Amino acid sequence: MFLVHRRVEFRDTDAAGIVHFSAFFPMMESAEHEALRSLGVSVMQPIGGGGHLTWPRVASHCDYLAAARFEDMLSIAVSIQKIGVTSVTYGFDFSRAEIKIARGSITAVCCLWMPGEPLRKTEIPGPLRARMQALAVDNTPS
Amino acid sequence: MFLVHRRVEFRDTDAAGIVHFSAFFPMMESAEHEALRSLGVSVMQPIGGGGHLTWPRVASHCDYLAAARFEDMLSIAVSIQKIGVTSVTYGFDFSRAEIKIARGSITAVCCLWMPGEPLRKTEIPGPLRARMQALAVDNTPS
Amino acid sequence: MFLVHRRVEFRDTDAAGIVHFSAFFPMMESAEHEALRSLGVSVMQPIGGGGHLTWPRVASHCDYLAAARFEDMLSIAVSIQKIGVTSVTYGFDFSRAEIKIARGSITAVCCLWMPGEPLRKTEIPGPLRARMQALAVDNTPS
Amino acid sequence: MFLVHRRVEFRDTDAAGIVHFSAFFPMMESAEHEALRSLGVSVMQPIGGGGHLTWPRVASHCDYLAAARFEDMLSIAVSIQKIGVTSVTYGFDFSRAEIKIARGSITAVCCLWMPGEPLRKTEIPGPLRARMQALAVDNTPS
Numbered sequence: 001m002f003l004v005h006r007r008v009e010f011r012d013t014d015a016a017g018i019v020h021f022s023a024f025f026p027m028m029e030s031a032e033h034e035a036l037r038s039l040g041v042s043v044m045q046p047i048g049g050g051g052h053l054t055w056p057r058v059a060s061h062c063d064y065l066a067a068a069r070f071e072d073m074l075s076i077a078v079s080i081q082k083i084g085v086t087s088v089t090y091g092f093d094f095s096r097a098e099i100k101i102a103r104g105s106i107t108a109v110c111c112l113w114m115p116g117e118p119l120r121k122t123e124i125p126g127p128l129r130a131r132m133q134a135l136a137v138d139n140t141p142s
Numbered sequence: 143m144f145l146v147h148r149r150v151e152f153r154d155t156d157a158a159g160i161v162h163f164s165a166f167f168p169m170m171e172s173a174e175h176e177a178l179r180s181l182g183v184s185v186m187q188p189i190g191g192g193g194h195l196t197w198p199r200v201a202s203h204c205d206y207l208a209a210a211r212f213e214d215m216l217s218i219a220v221s222i223q224k225i226g227v228t229s230v231t232y233g234f235d236f237s238r239a240e241i242k243i244a245r246g247s248i249t250a251v252c253c254l255w256m257p258g259e260p261l262r263k264t265e266i267p268g269p270l271r272a273r274m275q276a277l278a279v280d281n282t283p284s
Numbered sequence: 285m286f287l288v289h290r291r292v293e294f295r296d297t298d299a300a301g302i303v304h305f306s307a308f309f310p311m312m313e314s315a316e317h318e319a320l321r322s323l324g325v326s327v328m329q330p331i332g333g334g335g336h337l338t339w340p341r342v343a344s345h346c347d348y349l350a351a352a353r354f355e356d357m358l359s360i361a362v363s364i365q366k367i368g369v370t371s372v373t374y375g376f377d378f379s380r381a382e383i384k385i386a387r388g389s390i391t392a393v394c395c396l397w398m399p400g401e402p403l404r405k406t407e408i409p410g411p412l413r414a415r416m417q418a419l420a421v422d423n424t425p426s
Numbered sequence: 427m428f429l430v431h432r433r434v435e436f437r438d439t440d441a442a443g444i445v446h447f448s449a450f451f452p453m454m455e456s457a458e459h460e461a462l463r464s465l466g467v468s469v470m471q472p473i474g475g476g477g478h479l480t481w482p483r484v485a486s487h488c489d490y491l492a493a494a495r496f497e498d499m500l501s502i503a504v505s506i507q508k509i510g511v512t513s514v515t516y517g518f519d520f521s522r523a524e525i526k527i528a529r530g531s532i533t534a535v536c537c538l539w540m541p542g543e544p545l546r547k548t549e550i551p552g553p554l555r556a557r558m559q560a561l562a563v564d565n566t567p568s
Contacts, residue, residue, distance in 0.1 A: 058205065
């Protein structure tokens with residue numbers, strides 16, 4: 001589990017006066033990237049030959065529990081809910097003080113990007129998987 | 143079922159060269175609003191006393207099946223998958239020509255907005271529900 | 285001059301209840317692209333060798349004259365204010381019915397994109413320039 | 427002058443692989459708000475009677491000097507270029523290390539927002555103006 005703090009910006013809001021439901025998804029992605037950076041992992045891990053790993057998304061979802069507003073300071077708890085051979089599912093818990101705001105997920109697939117070639121699904125490399133385990137939910141000290 | 147056509151704009155794309163996964167959600171919402179307008183229904187239906195109905199979202203999701211790119215012309219089929227006493231779930235099928243691009247949903251709750259009062263969940267008014275039935279999946283002529 | 289019609293979407297608004305000032309810029313860009321398509325010109329004109337033209341922006345501005353709101357139907361008049369050897373400045377006039385909403389501009393530079401090479405500024409090709417003249421302000425029939 | 431640091435997020439980029447030109451405007455606004463918070467000033471200063479000040483934008487511009495990319499750490503120097511009786515113009519200098527990335531501005535007008543009333547332009551209150559002077563360019567110690 002990795003904790004990100006983020007203040008709601010004005011552009012995240014809409015004419016209903018609250019954070020737009022779609023604005024939670026870029027926040028999840030930024031929290032994912034920050035969590036990976038904290039592990040020394042780049043989202044675009046180079047793999048030789050001018051190529052790199054890339055993680056296209058296959059699914060995302062969000063449940064909205066309470067409204068968030070301009071300038072709210074949100075906490076986003078990032079965890080890995082499931083890590084398979086080629087894919088990973090991140091979970092995100094948004095809260096403000098003790099109030100649960102939203103709960104979302106993103107599932108991404110590990111792919112090989114080589115210049116001039118189509119994307120190819122690939123196994124998550126062992127050393128990378130090992131580092132990502134630090135975010136696994138069942139890895140949180142109890 | 144209601145069909146919307148929409149061309150991918152440059153701002154919808156990201157540095158991976160494809161439509162960003164989060165950009166599908168505002169497209170869903172616009173398709174929802176366009177479907178409601180086609181029924182003569184306003185998303186902010188006035189209800190007297192200076193108030194109006196409003197539809198905060200409680201859940202959204204999207205499955206990504208194939209990449210969409212700048213200037214692609216997408217078709218978005220909007221339907222109502224479920225309409226309860228106070229809530230409605232819309233389904234959205236994105237395609238380009240014969241290729242399925244994405245499949246998503248938004249669940250919204252019918253609320254009463256009155257000036258200076260907190261939002262209050264309310265039953266979907268009968269006449270409104272009747273019109274929305276036109277979008278119900280089991281209402282599509284077979 | 286080329287005229288684009290566009291309905292304000294909910295995601296374009298902010299908690300002040302109006303279209304966010306930054307949301308006018310993607311609208312300008314989409315109108316630019318639609319104007320170019322109307323001339324049979326691609327924004328990413330292929331130029332052989334796997335390369336294409338690309339138009340990075342060097343300046344943009346917008347003056348806000350009146351607020352626009354959710355579901356407003358806007359007209360955007362696109363024109364070319366100035367076309368130089370390597371750069372072009374587009375003008376955009378936003379209005380709703382008879383009300384002037386905003387007036388903006390984007391200046392872009394014609395560059396050569398070749399795979400694996402840095403961008404290189406280049407002259408706007410003659411045939412392309414000839415077609416773009418159709419949008420020039422001094423070309424509007426009087 | 428007030429300095430903000432901000433990492434480029436993936437959603438800020440576009441299919442040209444760089445930060446989209448429109449994405450600089452929400453960054454300017456967030457930097458403005460952060461600068462005001464640093465002075466103990468709220469963007470929505472309460473003024474009694476349930477009302478508050480609000481700052482609709484009348485103009486914005488940006489000059490683009492060099493491309494910014496995903497995960498770049500940007501510095502944004504916020505200053506007040508001009509403060510009039512009812513309006514203020516902020517300047518923003520974006521840089522990455524020693525490289526100048528962009529230079530922009532936002533001009534906003536001080537207005538009174540009272541529930542149920544149209545916006546009314548008003549003089550910037552003296553105490554507020556006094557605090558904002560801390561950001562004035564000619565106030566930077568030399």
